Amino acid sequence: MRWSWFMPYHIFIKRIEERKERERAFYENGSLLLEKLIVCCNAKPIPIRTFSPQQLLLATNNFSSGLLGYYWGIWYKGSLEGRIVLIKHLYGWADLAINDLVISAQMSGHSNVLKPIGCCLHTPFPISVFEYAANGFLADRIYVSRVTERQHQPMVWERRLKIARQIAHALSYLHTAFPRPVLHMSIHMRSILLDERDVPKLSDFYFSVSIPEGEADVEAHRGFYFNAPEFTASRKVTEKFDVYCFGQLLVHLRICYKNIVDITFL
Template sequence: MLLKKLKIAAALVDPGRKKRERKRAFLENGGLVLEKLVACCNGRPIPIRTFSYQQLVLATNNFDQRLILRKDGFYTLYNGSFEGRILSIKMYDDYKDLALMDIGISAKASAHKNILKLVGCCLETSIPSLVFEYAQNGVLIDQIYVSQRQGTPMLWQRRLKIARQIAHAIAYLHIGFSRPIIHRDIKPHNILLDQHDVPKHSNFSLSISIPEGETHVEDEVMGTYGFLCPSYISTNKITEKNDVYSFGMVLLGLLTGRRPYLFADEYLGEESELEPGENKFQPLKVYLSNRAMNEIVDPAILAEEGGASLEQQLQAVRQLGLTCVEDDPEIRPTMVDVTKELRRIERIVY
């Protein structure tokens, strides 16, 4: 509290201090962002617009809490408007390296229609802030998990299309560049939906590239519990199959409306009690392996009319999802094959 009062007093005594700090941040961050863009874009950085701090203040009504779309452990994502255009502003709380990586990969991959387009960034904040296109229909996690679903349940064909489009975006990251990009944090929290329900993959702060000529790269374990590949946790090795596992968990979530781990009352029933020493959590993939379809599928999907064709699609998606989350990475398909299989499943008409 005393430190905060001293800072306020200093600002009153020296009203130009904030301006000088923003100028210093602009110069420092400008060099770092350019360096990251050059590194990520093979020496040919993609030009992006720069926004002033005052423009972000105006766009978000001075960072109004009511405009927050999502808060993560590292950042806050605001919706705002500037010059008649609706935008999303991403403010990092800490970890400048994560913000720089997010800028570099987002700029490089923004050409894909299912990746959230980076419009520009603000260099005047202590950690560079990112400005993205607007995602009007929010975050996927708020629409698929039964425990926190908002509004009308998502129809099955809509879920299937979202899965196929996100799979295509991940395949693009893996094969569209000389060095495969591994996202490392694929989850419904990082998938946004625009006004037409087109999914947009986002948040490349943990992404890493595999060097040319190499099959993997090693790094400390980063990501989200439940979506992390078991072999990555045990070996620190990163390949494209890490993302396949994470996508598989997203796909199973779309099918079931459940998170990667179930609480005891979800798989035992509300009236059941745990045996002594029994874990109160059960992995979703284990639960799906030995249950009938009508026990595992999101009840909202089962309420739809579709007959035998719908049953075929649900069975095929369950099998694909379980193959994606196999413990042995060699058994998992590539994201290109996942995309092809989802396209085939979509063609099963009912």
């Protein structure tokens, strides 16, 4: 910040306070991010770029344009450094935003996971930047979008099966590729995005937890959408929790397809 003798004193004080608030947010969010990276990634370096609030405001026209959808986080389409990206703003839950970012980065080697590009830590709640998924949420290809209020062309059954198979591969990778199995805990139609070729990208790792080494299950404090019976009864979950949620996803894909076929033949 540059001092000017023509700047009113109250504006100068306000800018000082805003700078201190940004610095406080950066240290708090940065500490959460570093702690999570050490726990989940065994201190292995994972490249996560940082962006300034000004860059993200410019990319989204002050978060007033390019709204893609919302479900917990609010998704915006933006242009950042000449590249189309998705920007996700999760209000009120810094720890969930950090968890989502770290697990996404840990999973970024899989082709069916939405890859993180970076984040902004200078805001009260971290804002994440992800690769662009041109065809939006799977839910909006199946149902009428609550944001755009329009229905895409019905998705054929073969494509639905292919999406289900690829998401199953991503879940298998999540459960087996790391020393401690990771549970997604929130698989549903709006946690899957589609790129321009309808390749599915798993996202929303807010509630993900790892099973400790030597343990068969883990106590989870959060679960959402399709909750398996054992979670409601004991809060103890295993990989079977995700399998249950995936099964519910298959049921919805099948029911929606059956309804479309029935309507077609009426």
